[in-house]
Amino acid sequence: MIKALIFAVKVALIVGLALWVAERPGHVQLEWLDYKVTIHMGFFLLIILGLMLLSMTLFSIIRGIVGFPNSLKRYSQMQAREKTLSALTKGLSAVAAGDAKAAQIQANKAMKHKREEDSLPILLNAQAARLNGDEDKANKNYLKLIESKDASFLGVRGLLQSALDVNDKDTAQRLTQKALALHPKQRWIVKTAYDLAVQQRDWEEALGLLKKLERQHAESIKDYAHERAALYTGLAQDYLGKGWDEAAKEEFSKGLRTDRRFAPAVIELAYYYKGRGEAKSARKVIEKAAKHSMHDAYVSVWADLVEQGAGADKMVRYKHIVSLAKIAPKNARALGCAGAAAIDASLWGDAREYLERAIALKPTAETYR
Numbered sequence: 001m002i003k004a005l006i007f008a009v010k011v012a013l014i015v016g017l018a019l020w021v022a023e024r025p026g027h028v029q030l031e032w033l034d035y036k037v038t039i040h041m042g043f044f045l046l047i048i049l050g051l052m053l054l055s056m057t058l059f060s061i062i063r064g065i066v067g068f069p070n071s072l073k074r075y076s077q078m079q080a081r082e083k084t085l086s087a088l089t090k091g092l093s094a095v096a097a098g099d100a101k102a103a104q105i106q107a108n109k110a111m112k113h114k115r116e117e118d119s120l121p122i123l124l125n126a127q128a129a130r131l132n133g134d135e136d137k138a139n140k141n142y143l144k145l146i147e148s149k150d151a152s153f154l155g156v157r158g159l160l161q162s163a164l165d166v167n168d169k170d171t172a173q174r175l176t177q178k179a180l181a182l183h184p185k186q187r188w189i190v191k192t193a194y195d196l197a198v199q200q201r202d203w204e205e206a207l208g209l210l211k212k213l214e215r216q217h218a219e220s221i222k223d224y225a226h227e228r229a230a231l232y233t234g235l236a237q238d239y240l241g242k243g244w245d246e247a248a249k250e251e252f253s254k255g256l257r258t259d260r261r262f263a264p265a266v267i268e269l270a271y272y273y274k275g276r277g278e279a280k281s282a283r284k285v286i287e288k289a290a291k292h293s294m295h296d297a298y299v300s301v302w303a304d305l306v307e308q309g310a311g312a313d314k315m316v317r318y319k320h321i322v323s324l325a326k327i328a329p330k331n332a333r334a335l336g337c338a339g340a341a342a343i344d345a346s347l348w349g350d351a352r353e354y355l356e357r358a359i360a361l362k363p364t365a366e367t368y369r
Helices: 002-023 041-066 068-097 100-113 120-131 135-146 152-165 169-182 187-199 203-215 224-241 245-258 263-275 279-292 297-303 314-327 332-344 348-361
Strands: 027-032 035-040
Touching: 120 135, 135 152, 152 169, 169 187, 187 203, 203 224, 224 245, 224 263, 245 263, 263 279, 263 297, 279 297, 279 314, 297 314, 297 332, 314 332, 314 348, 332 348
Parallel strands: none
Antiparallel strands: 027 035
């Protein structure tokens, strides 16, 4: 309604302007060779206007003829674009449904009509190839995606999944570094990189990634202190293997400062001191840990820490074991070990007392025997 009203206004203005010009007095005289023509001013203006409109019409016709090849090309491109989008939609639906055959058919159509800069048809082709079990073809397409400025991450993710599927951890770890460079704040990428670093025993890399996960408050890790203590312990073990004893000691200590409950760090540090002939320091490590949080594994370590030369003395061994039972009076394993040491020392009354206490806490076949 509004457009019709605007058109009517325009027509009225043009008619009004034409009438106004026609009513104006005056003539125009044209001379050419021996010819003279006298024309009313209003009529002359109408002729000029008509010539202008004719020129514009002719220009539009000529431009249309000249630009027809380009127009045809644009139309063909639009048609190809529509076919590509249709194939992509059907192909991705087939991938989601697990229909490998239909996915590959649509992927072929999308690749046929795609433009040079299009990335989604390549992705569809890769996914269809993977559904068909053709990993080589899939990986080739993912490599093409990596070269794309806008879709390189899709290529990295596809290759990463392929590497994880075949348990190629070295390749997977390299790919996670590329993925992190593209999307450093994505939690699943950081977690994948962290898991791979741990599996590859790359402890320093894992420590850095764990910090990122903690800053991101990733719910995939419940106890960061426990994880960090484990990483420090793993790093210390590597240092021991290289003969870097002092560096190893420092990492074991970091693990304990991070999480006093982490038994492997306690045990490794105790054996570290034992190996250096520092039994007293080793016992202090176990005592401190047992007071904070007793672990059954400490009992065996403690039993190995009898002073050198005194191991054959059954009474000395008994007193040594009992000292741990006094630190951890609620630990059935420590009480059971104390009872066994009392039997070896022929202290039957003490043996009965410790074994009954152990059974009351945690009855086991070993303790009953």
